[in-house]
Amino acid sequence: MTDASSLAEDYLRLHAQLRPVDATFMGLSGHDHQLPPASLDCVDAELDALATLRGRLRHASRPTTAGARLDAGLLGAQLTVTEAELRRAPRQQNPAWATGEAAFSVISLLLPGEHSGAAERADALRVRLEALPGFLGEARAHLQGRGAPGDWTRRACLEAHATANLLERGLPRHPLWQAPMQGPAYRAVRALRAHADELSRLPTTGTVACGEAHLDLLMREGHGLAFGPREALEQATLAFERLSRELEEDAARLTPHHSWQEQVAGLEQVTPAPGRVTDAYRASHEAALDAAAGLVTPERTYDLDFRSVPDWAVGTADLYFLFYRSPAPRRPGTGSVYWVFPPGEDLGAYLRAHNTSVIKLVHAVHHGSIGHHTHNARARNADSVLARVAGTDCASGIAMLSAGTSVEGWACYAEDLLLEAPGFYSPTEALLLKSFERRNAASCIADIKLHLGEWSLDDMRAFYRDQANFAPARIWSETTRNSMFPATRLMYWLGTEAIKDLRAELNLPAQTFHDALLAHGHAPVSWIAEELRQAHTQETA
Template sequence: MTKYDPSLVDDFLSHHWTWRPVDATFMGDKAHDALLPPVGDDVIDEERRSIAALRERLQDTAIPDDIGNRLDRRMMLAELAVQDMAAAERSRLRNPAWYSGEAAFAVISLLLPQSAPVRHDALIARLGAIPGFLHAAAGGLARRPTPAGWVNRARREAAAMAEFLAGDIKLHEEFADDWASPALAAAAAFTDFATAIAGLPDADPACGEVYLARLFETQHGLSIRPASAVDLAEASFERLGAELEDMAAAVDPNRTWEEIIAGLSAEHPGDAEAVIDSYMHWDVQAVVDGHRLVTPAQEYDLDYRWMAPCFRKVSQSLYFLFYRSPPGLKPGEGSVYWVTPPGENIETFLASNNRATVKTIHSVHHGSVGHHTQNTRARASESRLARIAGTDCALGLAFLGSITLIEGWACYVEDLLMEAPGFYSPAEVLLLKQYERRNAASVLVDVRLHTGEWSMEEAMAFYRDKAGFAPARVEAEVVRNSMMPGSRAMYWLGVEGIRALRRRWKGDTLSFHDTLLSFGHVPLAWIGEEMHRAGLLNPGPSIL
């Protein structure tokens, strides 16, 4: 057994970025900005050889005494194990939406404010590589059975990018004439790709119970089995349904909880400018009201602004987040939070930006004391990888093992602000209860879909008819479930895990939350182990 060498993190990142150069751009590494991911018949075999060599080197090292190196070593081993498992059994090269997403965000990642100024040479290189990348993708997918939801998502993304590259990219403030020709060629390639994958035979997207259980244990550090998670979430789903009815009766005995929540859409600003002002107002109010519960990040700016004109159409069809974690390797001074401007129907725009939605989703979950504070605190983590694991990439988080902490915190902190007297109205508290119930519902879909108990259609029916998801959102939500096994279940498990740790915490509320976030983006279960190791927890049960 050799001594652990911290430079292994550099080797791990070099490995990761070799196969996922778009991730590197989002993380703030510029050396890969001109590249697209390698594709072809030999790629997976080459990647697995690289994984095996790195795992062997890591496994031969002793567990470090200091926490930063210990977490880095553990994360590398977990991520490499999952990468190998996925390469062998659920290769990303068999998912058309992986290709469309990587090609789309290879371009868009270089055009976002966090990448300013635009690296023109890198952008032109990536545009020029897209036709070959998508042609190889179409060839590798030809006649291969593929889940229809994945195909539909890829075709929708490809069509949106074709339109963007042929038109709206010219609205970018740094657009240059030498982008035009490669952009048009890339647009044609997206169109050809969408045509080529149309009609692929359907396939079952389920990963299977064994695969899912390995993800729970290896990637997320969980001791709980998927079936046990379903039992807990199902009981919670039923209990929360009853609580919604009781709470609604206390708020207004003449209306159901569904009617009370629907009524929140009428409580909105009077005009568009007042909408963007409300985002900032409630962000500030959450910081003021929540500062005794968690130390808010105020040293890193969050700039609420209207979405840039060039992105307004394409963002509707892509995994285009209004808030993205800033590049951990080059975080700069702040991050942009896009606010979608009004369309033709101003009343619909105002209703969708009602006070309750702005407060809970935008100003708390993502802004102020939510993801914004969490991401800022992660930059100071003792673990190098924990500073960047939660980077939002083309399809989701860079290292999904961190999702229990990342999404667990953002959902948990919505409820935490209930401990700040007067921040929420009784009807808004009812809305938060519905959010919690939907997260419990997502555990049921995530697990039952991947263990084969439910089909895609049954999962969509449950979300629509039982869980209260908006009908327009249902298909995309289930497709996301199908593409990333276990990830959606981690929202609810993360919240429950944080609550369990808080019950065992020896100190006060503020110190618990600040300590929790100080670990950065690592699996919540590991944070619990480190808290126990440091003597910070009382004995007690943990859902994780």
Template sequence: MTERRYDPSLVDAFLKHHWTFRPVDATFMGDKTHDALLPPCGPETLAEELAGIAALEGQLADTLEPEAPGDRLDRRMMLGELAFQKAAAEGRPRLANPAWYSGEAAFAIISLLLPQSAPVRRGGLIARLNALPTFLQSALDRLNGQAIPESWTARARREAWAMAEFLRSDIRLHDEFADEWTLPATMAAEAFDAFASGLSGFADADPACGEEHLTLVMKTVHGLDFGPRKAVERAQEAFDRMGDELVEMARRIDPAKSWQELIAGLVDRHPVDQQSVIQSYRDHDLVARRDGAMLVTSAEDYGLDYRWMSPCFRKISQSLYFLFYRSPPGLNPGEGSVYWVTPPGDDKSAFLRGNNTATVKTIHSVHHGGVGHHTQNARARAASSRLARIAGTDCALGLAFLGSGTMIEGWACYVEDLLMEAPGFYDPTEILLLKQYERRNAASVLVDVKLHLGDWTIKEAMAFYRDEAGFAAQRVESEVVRNSMLPGSRLMYWIGVEGIKDLRRRWKGDTLGFHDTLLSYGHMPLAWIGEEMQRAGQLK
């Protein structure tokens, strides 16, 4: 068969297909033409989606590899994502997950109320509110008689009840609330209640996706050259080794205390009052940018505004996949991004401890803030690949295109450690905390893989996170449930970091050049970025 030239306009056809079945993703990405729509979920939906996938694969098949790097990466991303969507539709359909419905329904509304969507597109908001009763009833019809992991059903109930309460009350606290929202919001709230009440009587099911599907995710989506069993082997070795390293690091800091005691003591180092907390976010962000300037060029041309979370979202944010920093809509980014800080509740002491200096510095100001996700997202919008500009968009349940995750989460975790190269930025106990973070990410590889190979049950995975990996008890259940719904989504953190370290060892130039070049590729599988660097003669 004669090979054909690749047509860059296939990206438009691919996005049209994607947004047809995932219109809430379109809103998060900044495309406004789908704001009035909810995802289709009728009996014909998966067949129509598979037909669309087949048509796109037919257009991409036997096309010549493009010469331009951006086109080359776009083509690979489309082929990988289509293969993944096809496998999921045939063997692990999202339409069989009640938490997919609750998440899409909730964020169909919330996505239009966030600062990134200001001013509120009122027509789209009301249209989606009016469509929710039909959507949620169709969901119940679709789920009827299926076997579903109980933890997925429990999550869907919690999200639905929380969203019903939001639509009855806190939505009225939104700065742009209008009386015309009241009736459709009330009817939508009733639909959420009915959906939650209807989620009963299902037989429990095993959430494991199996080795074949997980291998496809790792090799076709993430671009890795190894599979699940090798990932477990590597992660287990690292987890064990870092356990020993934590003991030795703690001994050097204070022989009288364990590493667990030293890390626990970090919560007592915090700002003195509420206003000092939000200022600490800003101050640590500025210091990270300044001290890291010789390591990575931070995005100074795109703003990051740390502010208290809007009152209307304070309750609902506790029940949904609600991010304090969410990737800006790549197709309509505006002049800057909002980073929300949750204000204190009744327990002011717990608020201050939760916003201790080490946590604010590592997680908020570095991982997510100026030199982390924020700079990464800003640089991605200038990538030569069109899909690399938006693939890492945070959507209702996770990243728009899973393959972007080794770069997205790999960079944000890597940059935490990178700031150790800035003299004085961290103290020894904060570096100890970073080692614990790294060990927990290796632990997450074990859970991600062993859960989906059927080696561990959800309860066994939760026990490992809690008893051996050191996850906070209140975080364990939601973490494992999310692992169970999204195979291959948690292994990308540690594997991404390890991949960046490997590329840096092979880089021919200086440190700043490496990091800036890496970020210039945008939201793409790290393995493919490495291949492009090799192709450009930049690696040893």
């Protein structure tokens, strides 16, 4: 019989065929020249391929190691979630699917990393550019006779125009640019703009809710949770109320007569000197690595290079262009890049957005140092085949939903972990941290209420604006993503809480617990918890 880890490798080969842009980001060789299948029969073909693999999984040998157990769980969850989504609402029927894949089919080959040689990448890029007009035409066929939520169509149009601008203005500035790309790029630009015009005429449908049954499946099967949306909503609502009270009480003790919102906003005035923002990122990253001593083993051998966003990528604001993107786990090289965006016309607004505290908490800790940076490095050495790659950042989100509670749960937990490093945060920064926790609880509430159908997108946006303390500029894009990808915003708070609960339960030394947790890679925290409990029981027997 075949074991789960061998089937996991087979699944990755299938995943690369069905989602070749994901494959480029994951470092799965042989697919850099391809675009996703988009013919009208591609949904049925994918369901057939998944059913075949599921049949093989049912007859696989019983897993006897932690890595094989996680592979069996991750593979089963991925098959279940993907099949359910293909039957309920195939991704091909979301107008933003094709535009996201189109954009990142190009960007994935332009980013620095351990790709194939420049000549091979240039050839793959040219082939993808040549294929884009046909791909967009096939993708539109999935939308004929259907409507789409207006915000999804708007996002798709923004992405199409942004990608056209990238090909027209940015690509010729990239070192990979060659004269033979000019014709394919020109035709791709025309196709993208025509595609946006066609999309703008799509009829608008109403609800974006996935419904309670599907949300429950995503939570229990995808995230491996022991409870569904109603219980999670109750937990998050109680936490939001508690954190709201605590913020008011903490603020009153810290600076009477100034609300916590005013005190947190005051942090925007403490900024790096103009021209030294990138230096501030690097210095905060190094300080966080040092502060983590005794709490977790930080990643120091794999480099994180802070660089200004290159000229070719400056016009990517309407795309899912991340300042930190997880390195390709199958081709990580010796380091990765953290992009620092340049100032615009309003230098003051730029510095406020890149204030010293945000650089420290968000960029240095959550994404860099002991956050995603360390977690991704540890995951690449996990025993589970799929837990090494499941958290890879792809065109629209991470490769596998099941990675979410550990990927985002750990990064949010890491922010709070450095409260245990004396002097790393100021008292006002501790207040900011608690406001982040409150915002994550709010996002959990909103994710669930939206997809239960209890809130509209307008309700969700009003909540984010009036109660959750979201930056106004983030609200539309954040909520639109929430609506397209149910159960992806609740994983931040629920993942963090699961790690906190497990640490309290096992009561291990901090560094021992955190290193063991991260060693299992990108899998549901609840499944990792079972492995840690089993190991702890064996050690203490």
